[in-house]
Amino acid sequence: MPRTRIGGVGTCTVWWAAPVAPSGAPGLVGLLDAHERERLARFRRExxxxxxxxxHALTRRALGERLDADPAALVFDRTCRCGEQHGKPRLAQGPGFSFTxxxxxxxxxxxxxxxxLDVEQARPLTDLAGMAEHACAPDERVTDTGEFFRLWTRKEALLKSTGEGLSTPMADISIAADGAVRWGGRAVWLLDLSPAPGYPAxxxxxxxxxxxVIEADGHALLRP
Known part of the structure; x- marks a missing residue:
């Protein structure tokens, strides 16, 4: 990294990094707002x-750098369709972003x-047929877990780009072998990424x- 793909107008930067244990990164924990710290404290698994x-720390530091702002001072709107604060985070003024x-x-x-943006860890599935039935359009088929996770990341990324998430069925989206997307007449673009072996994105x-698209190393942004 960095790696650049030639595309249309504008540039999208994708940072890739690794998890960071909260116990060893108090400075990163200090960047979070009250909502994020409360969510962080709920996790039982390290x-x-x-x-x-x-x-969340990567998001704050990358956006803070781009906006020349204090990462800890960024205010996100997380209003869901139901009115509660558990929806996709957005900035009132600023670029679009998506983390995964x-x-x-x-x-x-x-x-x-x-x-x-979506990434998944390819792994064995005990019910591939059932998962495929949930994710596939009527004209789609997946025969192994590799195909399934590639399809899942594509559709999850599309849904996240609209803010709809999984409230819209994945089966409403059909992706042809050449990557062309059919989704109710919407014009959308889609790119496959591979940040690490076994991790389709x-x-x-x-x-x-x-x-x-520029793929960059996000580890430097997560230094304590």
Whole structure:
């Protein structure tokens, strides 16, 4: 890293990093707001807490650097459709962003417009057929877990780019073998990424063509 893909107008930067244990990073914990610290304290498994801290601290430091602002002072609106503060975080004024984490990988995408990023850790599934039925459109098929997780990351990234998340069925989205997306007439772009072996990832957003994408090392942004 960094790696650059040539695309359309604009640039989207994707930072990749690793989880950070809260016990060894009090400075990163100090960047979080009250809502984030309360969520962090709920995690019972160390790995979950480490992924959460890295994703949110990376987001604050990357956005703070871009906006020339104090990372700890950034105020996010998390208003969900139901009115509660558990929706996708947004800045009142600032770039679009999307963070994701799985296993040993944490990612953040920042773009001038809406963007969605997802990464998954490929692993055995006890009910591949059932999961595929949930994720696949009628004209789609997956025959192994590798195909399934690649499909899942693509659709999750698309849904995150619109802010809809899994409130919209994945089966409403159909992705052809060449990557073309059919989703109710929407114009969207979609790119596959591979931050590490065994970790398929995808980046997506609205529009007819993808931007240039820079993949960067986010570990420096997570130094204590």
């Amino acid at each position: 790995g979950d807490a480490a992924r959460y801290l890295a994703a 984490h799985a296993g040993d990988v944490v990612g953040l995408a920042v773009h001038d417009g809406p963007v969605g 995808a980046l997506a957003g609205p529009g007819p063509a993808p931007p240039a």
